Amino acid sequence: MLNINHLALRRGTQLLIEDANVIIRPGERCGLVGANGCGKSSLFSLILGDLEPDAGEVRLAGNPVIAHVAQESPADDRAAIEHVMDGDHELREVQHALRQAEERQQGEHIAILHGRLEAIEGYGAEARAARLMHGLGFRPGDEQVSIASLSGGWRVRLNLAQALMCRSELLLLDEPTNHLDLDAVIWLQNWLEAYSGTLLLISHDRDFLDRVTNRILHIEGHGLHSYSGNYAAFERQRSERLIQQQDAYERQQAEIRHIQRFIDRFRAQATKARQAQSRIKALERMETIAPVDPTQTFRFAFRKPDKLPNPLLRLEKADCGYPGETVLGRVDLDLAPGDRIGLLGRNGAGKSTLIRTLAGDLPHLGGERFTAQDLRIGYFAQHQLEQLDDEASPLLHLQRLDPAASVQPLRDYLGQFGFPGDMALAPAGPFSGGERARLVLAMLVYGKPNLLLLDEPTNHLDLDMRDALALALQDFPGALVVIAHDRHLLHSTVDRLLLVHDGVADEFRGDLDDYARWLISGESRSGPREAADGSATPGTSSRKVQRQQQARRRLALQPLRREVARLEQHLEALQKQLHRTETALADPELYQPAEGQRLQALLEEQGRIRRSLEDTEHACLDAMARLEEEERAASADTHAASDG
Numbered sequence: 001m002l003n004i005n006h007l008a009l010r011r012g013t014q015l016l017i018e019d020a021n022v023i024i025r026p027g028e029r030c031g032l033v034g035a036n037g038c039g040k041s042s043l044f045s046l047i048l049g050d051l052e053p054d055a056g057e058v059r060l061a062g063n064p065v066i067a068h069v070a071q072e073s074p075a076d077d078r079a080a081i082e083h084v085m086d087g088d089h090e091l092r093e094v095q096h097a098l099r100q101a102e103e104r105q106q107g108e109h110i111a112i113l114h115g116r117l118e119a120i121e122g123y124g125a126e127a128r129a130a131r132l133m134h135g136l137g138f139r140p141g142d143e144q145v146s147i148a149s150l151s152g153g154w155r156v157r158l159n160l161a162q163a164l165m166c167r168s169e170l171l172l173l174d175e176p177t178n179h180l181d182l183d184a185v186i187w188l189q190n191w192l193e194a195y196s197g198t199l200l201l202i203s204h205d206r207d208f209l210d211r212v213t214n215r216i217l218h219i220e221g222h223g224l225h226s227y228s229g230n231y232a233a234f235e236r237q238r239s240e241r242l243i244q245q246q247d248a249y250e251r252q253q254a255e256i257r258h259i260q261r262f263i264d265r266f267r268a269q270a271t272k273a274r275q276a277q278s279r280i281k282a283l284e285r286m287e288t289i290a291p292v293d294p295t296q297t298f299r300f301a302f303r304k305p306d307k308l309p310n311p312l313l314r315l316e317k318a319d320c321g322y323p324g325e326t327v328l329g330r331v332d333l334d335l336a337p338g339d340r341i342g343l344l345g346r347n348g349a350g351k352s353t354l355i356r357t358l359a360g361d362l363p364h365l366g367g368e369r370f371t372a373q374d375l376r377i378g379y380f381a382q383h384q385l386e387q388l389d390d391e392a393s394p395l396l397h398l399q400r401l402d403p404a405a406s407v408q409p410l411r412d413y414l415g416q417f418g419f420p421g422d423m424a425l426a427p428a429g430p431f432s433g434g435e436r437a438r439l440v441l442a443m444l445v446y447g448k449p450n451l452l453l454l455d456e457p458t459n460h461l462d463l464d465m466r467d468a469l470a471l472a473l474q475d476f477p478g479a480l481v482v483i484a485h486d487r488h489l490l491h492s493t494v495d496r497l498l499l500v501h502d503g504v505a506d507e508f509r510g511d512l513d514d515y516a517r518w519l520i521s522g523e524s525r526s527g528p529r530e531a532a533d534g535s536a537t538p539g540t541s542s543r544k545v546q547r548q549q550q551a552r553r554r555l556a557l558q559p560l561r562r563e564v565a566r567l568e569q570h571l572e573a574l575q576k577q578l579h580r581t582e583t584a585l586a587d588p589e590l591y592q593p594a595e596g597q598r599l600q601a602l603l604e605e606q607g608r609i610r611r612s613l614e615d616t617e618h619a620c621l622d623a624m625a626r627l628e629e630e631e632r633a634a635s636a637d638t639h640a641a642s643d644g
Helices: 040-048 080-085 089-103 107-119 122-135 152-165 182-194 206-212 231-266 273-285 351-359 394-401 407-415 421-425 433-446 463-474 487-493 512-521 543-585 593-643
Strands: 002-011 014-024 029-034 055-060 066-068 170-174 198-202 215-220 223-228 313-322 325-335 340-344 366-371 377-380 451-455 479-483 496-501 504-507
Touching: 002 040, 014 040, 014 215, 029 040, 029 206, 029 231, 040 055, 040 066, 040 170, 040 198, 066 152, 080 122, 080 152, 089 107, 089 122, 107 122, 122 152, 122 182, 152 170, 152 182, 182 206, 182 512, 198 206, 206 231, 206 487, 215 231, 223 231, 231 273, 313 351, 313 593, 325 351, 325 366, 325 504, 325 593, 340 351, 340 487, 351 377, 351 451, 351 479, 351 593, 377 433, 394 407, 394 421, 394 433, 407 421, 407 433, 433 463, 463 487, 479 487, 487 512, 496 512, 543 593
Parallel strands: 014 223, 029 198, 029 215, 066 170, 170 198, 340 479, 340 496, 377 451, 451 479
Antiparallel strands: 002 014, 002 055, 215 223, 313 325, 313 366, 496 504
């Protein structure tokens, strides 16, 4: 399927891969791992023909159909499902040929093309595309929304659906879970487990790698090393290889020292000169074994909170949402030191709304929110990455938190988060997503919180940093509430699960595997059911409460529809503003010294629009999710009433 022979690859002056040799056979499911910047994505570009190797070759046998996730999607008014269906290139070719044949009234050719369409299951293609969209988190009805109306994150999901739509023989996926919630990750995992082609996957999610791969390719020290089995097997095999390599290195060094002592002692003696020369040549011929070079590992610990009051925070019958729009009703939640809570639920159910309410970032609409006098919240959310000061260095960000602190201790602290040396003094603007996430995390830890509220903290973090975060959270003495699609992090850090579903937040009686089975079984579409022993599973409520909820849903429909329309219009206007600003920033003349003030103004405007876009997207997605739930509930109420 794929032969990599004596491959060398550079990006600029940096050597990424040297003398790599790998054969990937049809049907193999390979995970491609390695430190950030080692060349994983560049290897994908080589396979796709977008890059040329500096030496060697990447050869595809049999001209296989390749699918990969496009980096961009056209911002046009076509329906989203049409973009997904574009992934099936043969379908589009047959459809195009069929339209031409119909225009020319070529009856026999039309019949042949209809036969081809049936052979490739073209008549069910739209339903297949809709299933892919729904699995990745799109709601029923989203199939016809315009591509231009979707935010960046949803366009990424749309491009992923397009790649899965392709009836490919080789599928290349680069960090496919980064923009997905846990429900969509579980769905994608099951889809990939059933995929019959060859898979090459870049991911920092070890649970995901464990479940969908049977071989790991590791880029390390400019080499491409192959390991059989999943990620857990790779870790075991690599540890054994490194131990053996270090043992061999130490034995060779001992031999070299012994030979060198002989040479130094007898080189000048005539009777031993020939033997000394022989040993010198032996040293020259010896293939040197490299010592184990331990890769940089992040290790940090949460600073001990000044105080640990009990309870830290309490919600009593709290309504969470937006003015006039309740997302979650009558939430009861006590948070005490040592609590470890993971939030589950589909995209748009209200997990982030609950986190924001706990943080005080979103005022509660009803009920009570009680906080301890000495409460210190550490809140991590994706929008905070965009709110960093692009002109300020990591050191300056910390100095603003603690003006009295000395410079060297702050620089030592930043080194734990991957900002050594001059990087601690560099402006944050050019930082990658992972670097920005590490900086936000460093600032959060520095504040010595006693309550951590983490909303998808592992997005953009590599495996090493994810491990460091999991270890640090295990020793954190305060309370933790986390939303994460990384199951390894959840397994490692939480001991209690809350399911956010149908406007309520209740205990989920089970583990993450039970949750995955619950999703696959389809029960999530109808809500959790009564347990076999008669106890209520999450989401059940009395008939009186159900009637009250149904009444509120009916009343909420019109205001929700108006709010969704308003937010969609505002999103469209912001996207046009951002496009105009970025077009202006693309002008080379802008970067002349005389244009400095205008450049700064445009950069500030770009940042302001992006922040506004992020906030509006959050609000719009929450509003759309609530509207869908209310419409579905109202429809169910109507059917129930007619049946009665």
